[in-house]
Amino acid sequence: EADIYQTPRYLVIGTGKKITLECSQTMGHDKMYWYQQDPGMELHLIHYSYGVNSTEKGDLSSESTVSRIRTEHFPLTLESARPSHTSQYLCASSELHNSYEQYFGPGTRLTVT
Protein backbone atom coordinates (compact mmCIF):
# COMPACT_ATOMS: atom_id res chain seq x y z
CA GLU A 1 0.00 0.00 0.00
CA ALA A 2 1.23 3.48 -0.92
CA ASP A 3 2.63 5.60 1.91
CA ILE A 4 0.75 8.76 1.13
CA TYR A 5 -1.64 10.27 3.62
CA GLN A 6 -4.36 12.87 3.47
CA THR A 7 -6.16 14.58 6.33
CA PRO A 8 -8.91 15.13 7.00
CA ARG A 9 -10.76 12.37 5.12
CA TYR A 10 -14.05 14.26 5.36
CA LEU A 11 -14.67 17.95 6.04
CA VAL A 12 -17.91 19.91 6.22
CA ILE A 13 -17.36 23.64 6.58
CA GLY A 14 -19.27 26.89 6.18
CA THR A 15 -18.85 29.43 3.40
CA GLY A 16 -16.03 31.92 3.90
CA LYS A 17 -13.87 29.74 6.12
CA LYS A 18 -10.18 29.21 5.44
CA ILE A 19 -9.21 25.56 5.12
CA THR A 20 -6.01 23.61 4.58
CA LEU A 21 -6.00 20.07 3.22
CA GLU A 22 -2.94 18.14 4.31
CA CYS A 23 -0.95 15.69 2.21
CA SER A 24 2.20 13.84 3.24
CA GLN A 25 4.25 11.07 1.64
CA THR A 26 7.09 8.99 3.05
CA MET A 27 8.48 7.68 -0.25
CA GLY A 28 10.88 10.57 -0.86
CA HIS A 29 9.14 11.43 -4.14
CA ASP A 30 10.05 14.74 -5.76
CA LYS A 31 6.83 15.24 -7.73
CA MET A 32 3.53 15.82 -6.01
CA TYR A 33 0.08 16.64 -7.39
CA TRP A 34 -3.37 17.79 -6.35
CA TYR A 35 -6.38 16.63 -8.35
CA GLN A 36 -10.07 17.44 -8.07
CA GLN A 37 -12.51 14.59 -8.72
CA ASP A 38 -16.28 14.95 -8.99
CA PRO A 39 -18.61 11.92 -9.44
CA GLY A 40 -18.60 10.70 -13.03
CA MET A 41 -16.06 13.31 -14.06
CA GLU A 42 -12.40 13.06 -14.95
CA LEU A 43 -9.65 13.91 -12.48
CA HIS A 44 -8.58 17.50 -13.02
CA LEU A 45 -5.02 18.55 -12.18
CA ILE A 46 -5.14 21.74 -10.10
CA HIS A 47 -1.55 22.01 -8.81
CA TYR A 48 1.74 20.14 -9.05
CA SER A 49 5.28 20.44 -7.79
CA TYR A 50 8.67 19.19 -9.01
CA GLY A 51 10.27 19.51 -5.58
CA VAL A 52 10.94 21.88 -2.71
CA ASN A 53 10.02 25.50 -3.51
CA SER A 54 8.49 24.47 -6.84
CA THR A 55 4.74 24.89 -7.48
CA GLU A 56 2.85 24.98 -10.78
CA LYS A 57 -0.80 25.49 -11.68
CA GLY A 58 -2.62 22.74 -13.53
CA ASP A 59 -5.21 23.11 -16.25
CA LEU A 60 -8.22 23.53 -13.99
CA SER A 61 -8.68 27.08 -12.78
CA SER A 62 -8.55 26.97 -9.02
CA GLU A 63 -8.81 29.49 -6.22
CA SER A 64 -6.60 27.32 -4.05
CA THR A 65 -2.91 27.75 -3.32
CA VAL A 66 -0.19 25.24 -2.46
CA SER A 67 3.23 25.31 -0.87
CA ARG A 68 6.18 22.90 -0.88
CA ILE A 69 8.56 23.74 1.93
CA ARG A 70 9.47 20.12 2.66
CA THR A 71 9.77 17.23 0.21
CA GLU A 72 7.24 15.10 2.05
CA HIS A 73 4.55 17.74 2.59
CA PHE A 74 2.28 19.43 0.01
CA PRO A 75 -0.67 21.22 1.65
CA LEU A 76 -3.50 22.85 -0.30
CA THR A 77 -5.20 25.98 1.09
CA LEU A 78 -8.52 27.63 0.29
CA GLU A 79 -8.57 31.16 1.74
CA SER A 80 -12.35 31.50 1.57
CA ALA A 81 -14.37 28.36 0.95
CA ARG A 82 -17.44 28.51 -1.30
CA PRO A 83 -20.10 25.88 -2.15
CA SER A 84 -18.51 25.57 -5.63
CA HIS A 85 -15.42 24.12 -3.88
CA THR A 86 -17.43 21.08 -2.78
CA SER A 87 -15.58 18.13 -4.28
CA GLN A 88 -13.19 15.23 -3.69
CA TYR A 89 -9.53 16.30 -3.53
CA LEU A 90 -6.86 13.70 -4.29
CA CYS A 91 -3.17 14.12 -3.57
CA ALA A 92 -0.57 12.04 -5.42
CA SER A 93 3.19 11.69 -5.65
CA SER A 94 5.66 10.14 -8.08
CA GLU A 95 9.31 9.90 -8.92
CA LEU A 96 10.64 12.83 -10.90
CA HIS A 97 11.62 10.92 -14.05
CA ASN A 98 9.35 7.85 -14.04
CA SER A 99 6.24 9.77 -13.17
CA TYR A 100 3.88 7.47 -15.09
CA GLU A 101 3.24 5.74 -11.75
CA GLN A 102 1.52 8.12 -9.41
CA TYR A 103 0.69 7.00 -5.90
CA PHE A 104 -2.59 8.44 -4.68
CA GLY A 105 -3.80 9.18 -1.21
CA PRO A 106 -7.32 8.19 -0.11
CA GLY A 107 -8.71 11.67 -0.79
CA THR A 108 -10.46 14.39 1.19
CA ARG A 109 -14.19 14.79 0.63
CA LEU A 110 -14.93 18.51 1.14
CA THR A 111 -18.44 19.89 1.54
CA VAL A 112 -18.93 23.65 1.81
CA THR A 113 -22.35 24.67 3.09
Place this chain on the structure above:
Amino acid sequence: QKEVEQDPGPLSVPEGAIVSLNCTYSNSAFQYFMWYRQYSRKGPELLMYTYSSGNKEDGRFTAQVDKSSKYISLFIRDSQPSDSATYLCAMSANFNKFYFGSGTKLNVKP
Protein backbone atom coordinates in the same frame (compact mmCIF):
# COMPACT_ATOMS: atom_id res chain seq x y z
CA GLN B 1 -13.64 19.30 -26.35
CA LYS B 2 -12.34 16.97 -23.66
CA GLU B 3 -8.79 15.72 -24.03
CA VAL B 4 -9.84 12.19 -23.08
CA GLU B 5 -13.23 10.51 -23.56
CA GLN B 6 -14.24 7.42 -21.62
CA ASP B 7 -17.61 5.68 -21.42
CA PRO B 8 -18.74 5.96 -17.76
CA GLY B 9 -20.71 2.69 -17.80
CA PRO B 10 -21.68 1.09 -15.54
CA LEU B 11 -20.63 -2.15 -17.15
CA SER B 12 -22.02 -5.30 -15.57
CA VAL B 13 -20.63 -8.72 -16.55
CA PRO B 14 -20.78 -12.27 -15.15
CA GLU B 15 -17.72 -13.77 -13.47
CA GLY B 16 -15.33 -15.26 -16.02
CA ALA B 17 -16.28 -12.88 -18.84
CA ILE B 18 -13.79 -10.96 -20.95
CA VAL B 19 -14.08 -7.24 -20.30
CA SER B 20 -13.12 -4.51 -22.74
CA LEU B 21 -12.63 -0.95 -21.53
CA ASN B 22 -11.81 1.88 -23.92
CA CYS B 23 -10.73 5.51 -24.18
CA THR B 24 -10.33 7.89 -27.08
CA TYR B 25 -8.24 11.02 -27.09
CA SER B 26 -7.69 14.06 -29.25
CA ASN B 27 -4.10 15.13 -28.58
CA SER B 28 -1.71 13.38 -30.98
CA ALA B 29 1.22 14.36 -28.74
CA PHE B 30 0.19 11.84 -26.08
CA GLN B 31 2.70 8.98 -25.97
CA TYR B 32 2.44 7.65 -22.41
CA PHE B 33 -0.72 5.72 -21.56
CA MET B 34 -1.82 4.40 -18.18
CA TRP B 35 -4.73 2.50 -16.71
CA TYR B 36 -5.61 3.06 -13.07
CA ARG B 37 -8.06 1.11 -10.92
CA GLN B 38 -10.03 2.88 -8.19
CA TYR B 39 -11.97 1.06 -5.51
CA SER B 40 -14.73 2.85 -3.65
CA ARG B 41 -13.45 5.43 -1.13
CA LYS B 42 -9.84 4.85 -2.19
CA GLY B 43 -7.40 6.68 -4.43
CA PRO B 44 -6.56 5.27 -7.88
CA GLU B 45 -3.71 2.77 -8.21
CA LEU B 46 -1.66 2.07 -11.33
CA LEU B 47 -2.64 -1.10 -13.17
CA MET B 48 -0.84 -0.88 -16.52
CA TYR B 49 1.56 1.47 -18.30
CA THR B 50 2.30 1.54 -22.04
CA TYR B 51 4.62 3.70 -24.05
CA SER B 52 3.54 4.59 -27.61
CA SER B 53 1.64 2.05 -29.73
CA GLY B 54 1.40 -1.67 -29.18
CA ASN B 55 0.24 -4.26 -26.68
CA LYS B 56 1.32 -5.06 -23.15
CA GLU B 57 0.22 -8.06 -21.13
CA ASP B 58 0.34 -8.58 -17.36
CA GLY B 59 -1.45 -11.65 -16.08
CA ARG B 60 -5.16 -11.35 -16.89
CA PHE B 61 -4.75 -7.76 -18.11
CA THR B 62 -3.81 -6.58 -21.61
CA ALA B 63 -3.38 -2.95 -22.60
CA GLN B 64 -3.53 -1.90 -26.25
CA VAL B 65 -2.67 1.43 -27.81
CA ASP B 66 -3.56 2.45 -31.36
CA LYS B 67 -2.08 5.89 -31.88
CA SER B 68 -3.28 6.13 -35.48
CA SER B 69 -6.88 5.91 -34.25
CA LYS B 70 -6.19 7.71 -30.93
CA TYR B 71 -7.76 4.78 -29.15
CA ILE B 72 -6.63 2.74 -26.15
CA SER B 73 -8.11 -0.39 -24.61
CA LEU B 74 -7.80 -2.50 -21.49
CA PHE B 75 -8.88 -6.14 -21.65
CA ILE B 76 -9.53 -8.20 -18.54
CA ARG B 77 -9.69 -11.98 -19.04
CA ASP B 78 -11.47 -14.34 -16.66
CA SER B 79 -12.94 -11.40 -14.76
CA GLN B 80 -13.40 -11.82 -11.00
CA PRO B 81 -15.73 -10.10 -8.50
CA SER B 82 -12.59 -8.51 -7.01
CA ASP B 83 -12.13 -6.68 -10.35
CA SER B 84 -15.27 -4.65 -9.58
CA ALA B 85 -14.02 -1.07 -9.46
CA THR B 86 -13.81 2.08 -11.53
CA TYR B 87 -11.14 1.99 -14.24
CA LEU B 88 -9.56 5.27 -15.33
CA CYS B 89 -7.38 5.78 -18.36
CA ALA B 90 -4.69 8.45 -18.20
CA MET B 91 -2.23 9.83 -20.69
CA SER B 92 0.56 12.32 -21.05
CA ALA B 93 2.76 13.85 -23.73
CA ASN B 94 5.82 14.50 -21.61
CA PHE B 95 5.14 13.52 -17.98
CA ASN B 96 4.57 17.17 -17.06
CA LYS B 97 0.79 16.96 -17.00
CA PHE B 98 -1.52 13.98 -16.98
CA TYR B 99 -5.02 13.82 -18.45
CA PHE B 100 -7.49 11.35 -17.01
CA GLY B 101 -10.73 9.93 -18.38
CA SER B 102 -13.86 10.07 -16.25
CA GLY B 103 -13.64 6.35 -15.45
CA THR B 104 -15.74 3.29 -16.32
CA LYS B 105 -17.47 1.58 -13.42
CA LEU B 106 -17.23 -2.21 -13.72
CA ASN B 107 -19.32 -4.70 -11.77
CA VAL B 108 -18.43 -8.39 -12.02
CA LYS B 109 -21.27 -10.54 -10.73
CA PRO B 110 -20.46 -13.87 -9.01
